[in-house]
Amino acid sequence: MGNAVTRHYDVVVVGGGPAGWPAAVQSARLGARTLLVEKNGALGGTTTVAGVALPGLYHAWGKQVIGGIGWDAVRDSAERAGIPLPDFTAWDQPHYRLQVPVNPAVLAAVIDEFVASAGVDLLLHTMFATVVRQRDRWRVTLCAKEGLVEVTAACLVDCTGDADVVARAGFTRLVNEKRQPGTLMVRFGGYDNDALDHPALRSAYEAAVADGSLLPEDLAGGSDPVAAFLRTGGENRIHINGATSGTSGERTAAEVAGRRAMMRIFRFFRQQPGLHDLTIQRWAVECGIRESYTIDGLARITAADYTSGRVWPDALSYSFYPIDVHDPDGDGIDIRPLRHGVVPTIPRAAMIPRGATNLIVAGRSVSGDQEANSAYRVQASCMAMGQAAGVNAALAAQHDRDLLEVGVAEIRSTLREQGAIVPGD
Incomplete structure (x- = not known):
């Protein structure tokens, strides 16, 4: 893990939460020169900094549907902390009993190890200020403690959770009139x-x-x-x-x-x-945010898509969690478990902002309506999206291609090689 920033990168990942750090690790493991930028003093985001130390869900109906980098770190941290894993075969329990309790301090340290061993350049206590497309690269201005730092990237991965990079790049982000608390x-x-x-x-x-x-x-x-x-x-x-x-x-x-x-x-x-x-x-030193902005993606995941278990033709990862809308007016929580056997998928098109070039989003700001977003926003789903985005970005950058020029089959094959579980497996 380097702390000396170079001028040019293949991939720059902004945001080191549940989607961002797996994206950076995956990109670097594939040989792409990768920079990870995080505003806090620890990686892990909601899990470590906001205190929601129960990542899930990795299993559906007794079968694992999300694996790979995020799962490996969560499992490793639970083992080191002496925390037993839930019995995932007892799938008829309430969903929260199948989330994995972790020690935030141990998980943050384990994530550091993953990032370091992959060779990711890491900047903590850093925010991005501006982003501009110039010719065939992105120019990113970062606000570090020592002042403004400029880097360039072939591909950008927005894992801010709020589509901040997307907005600063001039693309549309959407917000519901009433948001969950x-x-x-x-x-x-x-x-x-x-x-x-x-x-x-x-x-x-x-x-x-x-x-x-x-x-x-x-x-x-x-x-x-x-x-x-x-x-x-x-x-x-x-x-x-x-x-x-x-x-x-x-x-x-x-x-x-x-x-x-x-x-x-x-x-x-x-x-x-x-x-x-x-x-x-x-x-927790940060308030946990359930809902902020989503992108105007090439596809938009609706509640019907999610609850039907639609298998999108360009699906790169699974998501599994009930619809979980916390009433914006404070009148309770609308929890709707999925029908038995249903396992939703996340398409690449929902991760690509409309009109963007070599800019991909992973995490809760992926394109979807409020009900679908209330489910796929959770940590395990974000980890799976992040790893998929890391593969797509690394392959595009290393072979001078646009993100959409990288075939879905190639991304899925690489994800399998990297230990992830992809739709169709």
Whole structure:
């Protein structure tokens, strides 16, 4: 893993989250000179920095459908941390029981090893500023601590999660009028849940919502949000309505709103009997964003495509997760499991912005409607998309081709050789 940036690259990957780091590792493993740019101090994105340390789903109906680079790192990190894997053959469990619990610190270190061993040039604490197409290459300006740095690339892979590169390059990104809420991952402790007077706590909660000291979306938990919150220590239970991340201003608003919600909840519970010793055991430094922008792709994945298990002719990876729409108005979660036997696929055309040359997207900003996006946005699916994008970009750059000139069969064959599982296997 190099930290000395060269001038010219075959592939530049922007964003080191669940899609980005596998894309960079895959590109470099194929011999392409690759740069990975990440704004945070650790790779892994949502899994490591935002605290959603339950990547999935890699298996469908008891059978593995997503493998390759991302899966290898997750499995490796779980083994090193002494965390047992779920029983994937028990596929009739609730979907969240088949996600893989990981230690974020260990996973971040394992990802570092994968990136280093592949020979990826890595810049952390770096954001891209501008991107311009000049002749047959992309010129990218990066904002590093030492100032602005310019590099060029034959191919760009946008794994920002918000289609930031796509937008700065002048292509369209789409946003729904109402977006799903974000979540600040927090773990509360210091109490005995079984000893609490839950009816009294429910009444106190209702009074707090009525007088405005708590907001209705602060505790996301269905018919009895207090019981659900305390049972889980508050993990994945704080909704931040309107949270999105397409600009620094939007991101700032989401972070501040998340911490304000955390403190409202902290103050409220510490005033209740049995909860005076409540503590915040851990918190994520970033608000987790469920939904922001998607690209205007050559194809658009609809809910009907996803729930039918449509096998696109240019499908490069599988996705497996229920439709999981968190109501933008804070009225609960719409979870719709897939019909037995259905395994959706992700087409390359949904990863290519309309009108773009040698620019491919992987991760949650791949083209799709809100319902489909609520499912394929999850970490395992993003890892599979990222590896596929890495193959496509490396093959295009090394042979002076456009992304779409690289045949689907060639990409699939290479993915298989690299340990991935592709539609049709």
